[in-house]
Amino acid sequence: MLLELLQRLLGKDDAVQSKNVARERLRLVLVQDRCSIAPHIMESLKEDLIKVISNYMEIDETGLEVTFSDEDNSLALMANIPILKMKRTYGES
Amino acid sequence: MGEVIVVTSGKGGVGKTTTTANLGTGLAKLGYSVVLMDTDIGLRNLDVVLGLENRIVYDIVDVTNGHCRLKQALIKDKRFDGMFLLPAAQTKEKTAVTPDQMVELCNNLRQEYDYVVIDCPAGIEQGFKNAIAGAEKAIVVTTPEVAAVRDADRVIGLLEAAGIKEPQLIINRIRAEMVKHGDMMDIDDIIDILAVELLGVVPEDSLIVVSTNKGEPAVLEAGSKAGEAYRNISRRLTGENVPIMPLEVNEGIMKRLRKLIGMK
Numbered sequence: 026m027l028l029e030l031l032q033r034l035l036g037k038d039d040a041v042q043s044k045n046v047a048r049e050r051l052r053l054v055l056v057q058d059r060c061s062i063a064p065h066i067m068e069s070l071k072e073d074l075i076k077v078i079s080n081y082m083e084i085d086e087t088g089l090e091v092t093f094s095d096e097d098n099s100l101a102l103m104a105n106i107p108i109l110k111m112k113r114t115y116g117e118s
Numbered sequence: 119m120g121e122v123i124v125v126t127s128g129k130g131g132v133g134k135t136t137t138t139a140n141l142g143t144g145l146a147k148l149g150y151s152v153v154l155m156d157t158d159i160g161l162r163n164l165d166v167v168l169g170l171e172n173r174i175v176y177d178i179v180d181v182t183n184g185h186c187r188l189k190q191a192l193i194k195d196k197r198f199d200g201m202f203l204l205p206a207a208q209t210k211e212k213t214a215v216t217p218d219q220m221v222e223l224c225n226n227l228r229q230e231y232d233y234v235v236i237d238c239p240a241g242i243e244q245g246f247k248n249a250i251a252g253a254e255k256a257i258v259v260t261t262p263e264v265a266a267v268r269d270a271d272r273v274i275g276l277l278e279a280a281g282i283k284e285p286q287l288i289i290n291r292i293r294a295e296m297v298k299h300g301d302m303m304d305i306d307d308i309i310d311i312l313a314v315e316l317l318g319v320v321p322e323d324s325l326i327v328v329s330t331n332k333g334e335p336a337v338l339e340a341g342s343k344a345g346e347a348y349r350n351i352s353r354r355l356t357g358e359n360v361p362i363m364p365l366e367v368n369e370g371i372m373k374r375l376r377k378l379i380g381m382k
Contacts, residue, residue, distance in 0.1 A: 042299075042300030044297075044300050044302055044304070044307065048303055048311070050264055051268060051303075051311055054264070054268055055311065058271065058272060059271070
């Protein structure tokens with residue numbers, strides 16, 4: 026009891042250091058901020074994705090959706106790509 | 119050929135104007151010729167921080183509109199012969215100046231002066247775009263707070279996109295005591311997050327309020343810790359290698375008590 030009181034008076038233990046809270050919140054918010062990439066970069070990302078995937082399967086290019094998703098404190102690139110047909114061999118047209 | 123440096127931050131109230139005033143004065147004290155330019159049109163403040171508010175006749179918009187010559191609008195400092203202020207307009211719109219005009223203005227100034235230090239308005243809109251248009255170097259000011267560091271990150275991205283490579287960071291108003299107790303982000307935390315070069319660290323100093331009251335930049339105050347930090351940063355700007363000042367914690371009664379009972 027007394028020690029706890031003294032600790033509270035004299036300083037905090039590391040677990041409740043508010044700078045760690047600040048750092049973690051900042052890290053997360055910056056991941057999101059930095060992900061708002063320019064539309065033309067998003068477009069070229071989509072084009073590149075289509076190029077690569079088209080080697081393996083026929084896809085519906087108009088239905089392609091690419092978004093960022095942040096869940097559980099982590100960030101992911103989500104691509105929703107409707108497949109029309111699988112290709113038998115690599116690069117078949 | 120002089121160097122044009124813009125002082126920016128994104129967030130307001132982190133000390134852009136104070137930093138501009140002190141670095142400009144610091145450079146003038148080192149013997150360089152300096153123009154301090156206030157681009158915060160509508161909210162001019164650099165004049166009062168420098169104590170030159172009573173001498174304004176023409177402003178930056180008068181120059182870009184051709185109402186006066188550049189030399190007529192430059193206000194000579196009362197302390198240093200080589201230091202001048204180009205004040206912002208107080209009653210005009212931010213759109214009264216265009217980025218092209220700023221480029222031309224900066225090019226004219228760099229022909230004649232060693233340094234042009236630009237005080238950028240808060241925000242990332244037209245005023246910001248104008249302020250950075252003619253600069254080749256940028257100083258980003260932040261404080262050790264989440265909101266200020268976040269805005270600094272955004273501004274660093276915009277500066278780099280505008281072709282101003284490798285902006286340098288000043289961490290302002292750091293409080294050694296709070297850093298020590300883990301209640302304020304320290305220098306390494308911020309540099310790690312922003313991934314930029316550190317130009318300097320300015321401790322929180324109540325003498326800044328006093329010097330602003332008087333219109334005398336703290337960089338001229340021998341006894342001011344913040345002033346000392348600004349003197350060091352000014353020297354770094356000229357290419358001198360000056361080590362970062364260590365954060366100093368006043369040994370308070372609590373610390374002595376803690377030592378006495380053997381904690382930490």
